[in-house]
Amino acid sequence: MKNKYLYTLILIILTGLSTSNAQNKNYNTLETLSMEAGYANDIFYSINEGEILNIPRAGWDIAFYTSAFSAGIIINEGSGDQLYTYPNGDTSDWTTVDTSGISSWTILYNSPEYWEDGAFNRNSKAHPDYGWGIYNMVTHTVVGDSIYVIKTENGFKKLWIVEKISVNNVYKIRYADIDGSNEQTVEIDVKPFVEKNFVYFSLTTNEILDREPSDEWDVLFTKYIDITYDEFGDPHEYLVTGATSNINRYANKFYPVPDEYVNYSSKPFDSLKNVIGYDWKSFDFGSMSWKVEDSTVFFVQNKLGDVHRLRFTLWEGSSSGYFEFYNDLVEVSGIENEFGEQHTISVYPNPAVDFVNINISNENLTNGEITISDLSGRIVYNSILSNSSGKRNVRVFTNDFVKGIYFITVIGDDVKETKKLIIR
Numbered sequence: 001m002k003n004k005y006l007y008t009l010i011l012i013i014l015t016g017l018s019t020s021n022a023q024n025k026n027y028n029t030l031e032t033l034s035m036e037a038g039y040a041n042d043i044f045y046s047i048n049e050g051e052i053l054n055i056p057r058a059g060w061d062i063a064f065y066t067s068a069f070s071a072g073i074i075i076n077e078g079s080g081d082q083l084y085t086y087p088n089g090d091t092s093d094w095t096t097v098d099t100s101g102i103s104s105w106t107i108l109y110n111s112p113e114y115w116e117d118g119a120f121n122r123n124s125k126a127h128p129d130y131g132w133g134i135y136n137m138v139t140h141t142v143v144g145d146s147i148y149v150i151k152t153e154n155g156f157k158k159l160w161i162v163e164k165i166s167v168n169n170v171y172k173i174r175y176a177d178i179d180g181s182n183e184q185t186v187e188i189d190v191k192p193f194v195e196k197n198f199v200y201f202s203l204t205t206n207e208i209l210d211r212e213p214s215d216e217w218d219v220l221f222t223k224y225i226d227i228t229y230d231e232f233g234d235p236h237e238y239l240v241t242g243a244t245s246n247i248n249r250y251a252n253k254f255y256p257v258p259d260e261y262v263n264y265s266s267k268p269f270d271s272l273k274n275v276i277g278y279d280w281k282s283f284d285f286g287s288m289s290w291k292v293e294d295s296t297v298f299f300v301q302n303k304l305g306d307v308h309r310l311r312f313t314l315w316e317g318s319s320s321g322y323f324e325f326y327n328d329l330v331e332v333s334g335i336e337n338e339f340g341e342q343h344t345i346s347v348y349p350n351p352a353v354d355f356v357n358i359n360i361s362n363e364n365l366t367n368g369e370i371t372i373s374d375l376s377g378r379i380v381y382n383s384i385l386s387n388s389s390g391k392r393n394v395r396v397f398t399n400d401f402v403k404g405i406y407f408i409t410v411i412g413d414d415v416k417e418t419k420k421l422i423i424r
Contacts, residue, residue, distance in 0.1 A: 043222075
């Protein structure tokens, strides 16, 4: 009994020291950042470390999701790039592409919710059709079957994503001016950038760009296309300026609550990239100035499980791109409490198409099982965990799963944790 009390006391002391140290660094911290005039820059921000990188948004047109078995491709919509599927032919019509009638073509946007669902993927019909190409299950190559017209800062170009050789993580693209001049065929090797979410490419300079820090950032302040609603409740796609969460980060929003509100666990965290979003501020035409929404707080959980509260207090506007918010530490992870509570699993990619990786990290979980169940509670997957402790990675192929919402649960050794999974 004496040992139990001593162990509990040590944990309390360690937890207090850890929390105290973190709070000395982060609690009630007023952050002052600037995206520069016209919101021209992107800010990659860590809730623990502050601003990591402040970099001009211009200079790139398309970017490739770096996972070897992903086909996600985005455009630089924050700098005004626009993407259209060429409606008058397929890749056999490469030499005859023109922009006649382009004003009536449908513009393709990046998903405001999922990083991997880029503008080039918006015509996807689900596996094996990824929008810009078709996946070959024998060669593991995605073969491009569509021609695109892209509007860049230097005019229109025609573009063909020829293929992605997944086993080598290499893309081959072909692009030219609309009249066929300045044609280029380029191979983009993604492997050197796998620690980043995307590798970027300029259709103007024909250069591969490394413009993203590694995985330590949590929030990106940027311009992006999101869905806004008019007075009648009808959705419209508009260019907005706001905050997007990194992949495998979690956030939630509370309104109306007092500034000191800390009960983040009363609402589930969400992995969507636009949970923080843009609408915590609005323009007041009476005073001709920006107003920040009162009684609004966000909670962000980083990769380590630390939880911070973000409370925005000032947004100056495009003349300076300057804004302020409080970053308050709410909870520190990494010290197991008396009841053995720990963050045990992470799930990616989520949404999943072909497979999902389940990362299990809990030193006390030596026996147990993984189950995946649908909304009705029906178990569609079950696996027994080995006796080995520590970090494990389990890949589950989801090709045969019906599209929808599932729940991944890890149970064992007084541990039970559930994550939501979306199959697309």
